[in-house]
Amino acid sequence: MSCCFDLVIFDCDGVLIDSEILAIEAEVRVFTRHGLPVDAAFILDHCTGLSWKSELAFMEAWFKVTLPPGISAEAAQETESLLEARLVAIGGIEAVLDGLTIPACVASSSTPERLRLSLGKVGLYARFAPHIFSSTMVQNGKPAPDLFLYAAREMQAAPDRCVVIEDSVHGVHAAKAAGMTAIGFTGGSHCRSGHAQRLLEAGADRVIGGHDALAPALACPAVRARG
Structure with a gap:
């Protein structure tokens, strides 16, 4: 070439x-469990390409909330399970x-x-x-x-x-x-x-x-x- x-x-x-579709699925599950009304389209529009740190900061600013420290480990576990099964x-x-x-x-x-x-x-x-x-x-x-x-x-x-x-x-x-x-x-x-x-x-x-x-x-x- x-x-x-x-x-x-x-x-x-x-x-x-x-992997993006799997990461988005995992993030929607986690954020909705913590009371944030997000769907796949919301994540795609606002967060695709961001680091997890930047995405968390965006979510907290957008929804005016403070997310618990454990949410990072929760999201990582959810994402890794989907990657292992379907990537x-x-x-x-x-x-x-x-x-x-x-x-x-x-x-x-x-x-x-x-x-x-x-x-x-x-x-x-x-x-x-x-x-x-x-x-x-x-x-x-x-x-x-x-x-x-x-x-x-x-x-x-x-x-x-x-x-x-x-x-x-x-x-x-x-x-x-x-x-x-x-x-x-x-x-x-x-x-x-x-x-x-x-x-x-x-x-x-x-x-x-x-x-x-x-x-x-x-x-x-x-x-x-x-x-």
Whole structure:
């Protein structure tokens, strides 16, 4: 696969693994148990792409509540149970990785523990390790650019030579704030009608519907037109 970039930065949930729909299901269960009237659409609209710390802060501010400290462990247990039972990789990712001729890494809002669990379950952890970066490694998670800039520094790549593959509005905002090219991805089962347009409106330079379209997007200079 020829490429006009020096580094590909993959988001994890919803790009490498079809986990967003499972995480959303777990979060809806937990938040409703604690009296918050949320559904999957609410989580999708407001929280996809955020770190758990940022999501909790958003929920407390939105609903004007203080959530109990134990809710984090509760959500982690609920999510891990669903991941263990139903997690799969996004179709086509293995072929993409086999064809890459430049370095690649992962930059995710998930914790290192969850990244090891989820990527390991679908056989992708060894494909990226040790180049797997978590928002816990930086001060500010997405939509701040910190995580992507940290990944670029660790991989010794200039930001303007990096391309980020992201499924969330918050992630696209972070990539563009970092001065990187952003390719929106709508191949996860959580993506609803109109999601491609939402990613474009957030600043994505291009949107693809699956990994079969990624190789042409990486090779084509036109992807950088809006960067």
